[in-house]
Amino acid sequence: MSEEESGMNLADALSGRAGLKGVRWLLLGAEPREVLRHELSALLSAPGMLGASHLRHAKFRVKPDVKLSAYFDVSIRARGSGGQTRAIAVMWKPKWRAEKVAAGWATPDVAQMEVEALRCGLAAPFRRLTARVPGWRMYIQVSPLDPCFPQLVRASDPEHVQNMLAIAKTSNGGAPGRRLASHYAVTSIKYQPGQRHVLRYDSAEAGGETIFAKLYKGEEGSRISTVVTQVADWLASHQEGVACLRPLGQAPDEAVVLYPLLTGTPLHQSLRRPGRRTWRHLELAGQALSVLHQAPQVAELPGPRSFEAEITEVEHKCDFVPLLLPSAGAAIESLIGRARDLYERLPQEPPTFTHGDFKAEHFWVNPRGLTLMDFDASGLADPALDVGRFLADLALWYAIWQQPGLKQGQESFLAGYAPGASRERLVRARLYEALELVRCTGRRLSLFDRDWAGRVRRLLACAAALLDDLTAGTRRMRPSAGTRLSKRRPIGKPLRRRGSL
Structure with a gap:
């Protein structure tokens, strides 16, 4: 012992x-x-x-x-x-x-x-x-086994999978594709009872396709499938070099949405050894987000999500941190209070479509460019939320990989996103970045990491430094009551890639 x-x-x-x-x-x-x-x-x-x-x-x-x-x-x-x-x-x-x-x-x-x-x-x-x-x-x-997802047993049964895939293909209008295999091996990729499940179906036949099944509750899967399809169409018509991972189809009776195998490498992995190719990918990610924020009305979106809702989620995700690291409790409370006070002084704008969980892990690098996935958290919200979360995500990965160059990485992303974006939106993005760094202490850090406490302290220090800079730069801003920004200029021609990847 x-x-x-x-x-x-x-x-x-x-x-x-x-x-x-x-x-x-x-x-x-x-x-x-x-x-x-x-x-x-x-x-x-x-x-x-x-x-x-x-x-x-x-x-x-x-x-x-x-x-x-x-x-x-x-x-x-x-x-x-x-x-x-x-x-x-x-x-x-x-x-x-x-x-x-x-x-x-x-x-x-x-x-x-x-x-x-x-x-x-x-x-x-x-x-x-x-x-x-x-x-x-x-x-x-x-x-x-999961009583909250009663379809999980059926979706894990190889004998049932073939019938379910056939139904899903029909629901997708009989979209062309490979012939369904006679048998699929089933592997649990994500098993979190009461929360989420992802299964992998591998064809038993040589050269057969691999399919991923994502399980939902009620009608949520059908709603997400509709949202992803609409957003993928919009991005495809306005952005080159970035695509959305489209559903293959869905089995409505099982609340299952099916996706193809996504080949390539997660973008966050390239942050281990960043270089010119990585900077270009980050710029592409910024361009794609700019296009998504200009998407027309997307059906069945929840929201709009308020700043107070974001604060509540941060507090919920971090509720245990002061218990395990008492010195962090006062710091988190202070940071949240400062963020709330600062937000009240910032000009606002109408909500737009947002991805909701925009981070490097959800981009995959492949020969065609980037593929964006996982729109489960999408909805109406302040577009600065997506920008801030991605900036915080970069800060987290650069810290984990212990690599220099965070500033260049963030600047590359903003170079793709910022043309046409208001200064006020980018200021709010930095505020959301600070909040996301706080949330990362409770959501993203591994409890069985021996340096958990040290990483918590460093993330909170980074958030505090961000708020210090924002406070110094916004002292003369007027309160946001009734303030609205003009809409961004509309998209004209599709964005084109500058140079090769």
């Missing part, structure tokens, strides 16, 4: 009183890992089948209840099949009451999904897909 683990108390770790050490102990400590392995082994059909586990992601939340969630990929040794990898989710809550939780886990929906998974052979080699460990306040779920 390491010095960090010795004397660790479960109640203190779960409540957050033990700070970051307590959370790291639950995620990485020898004793909690041994308990998890024991429970997973008990769910399997035979002893000795459990292999290594890999922690992919973890989230800690304080409101409305303290909860730690962790997502693992677990290797399973299966005789004669070469083994497999299974996604699992583990959740700890300090205030669960055993009798209440037991009743909640024994709902008909959970039981029915388990029965269906067992019948289809999707559970094997697991005998059960859930387990609770009251002594450790722990609940385990094994894919493809």
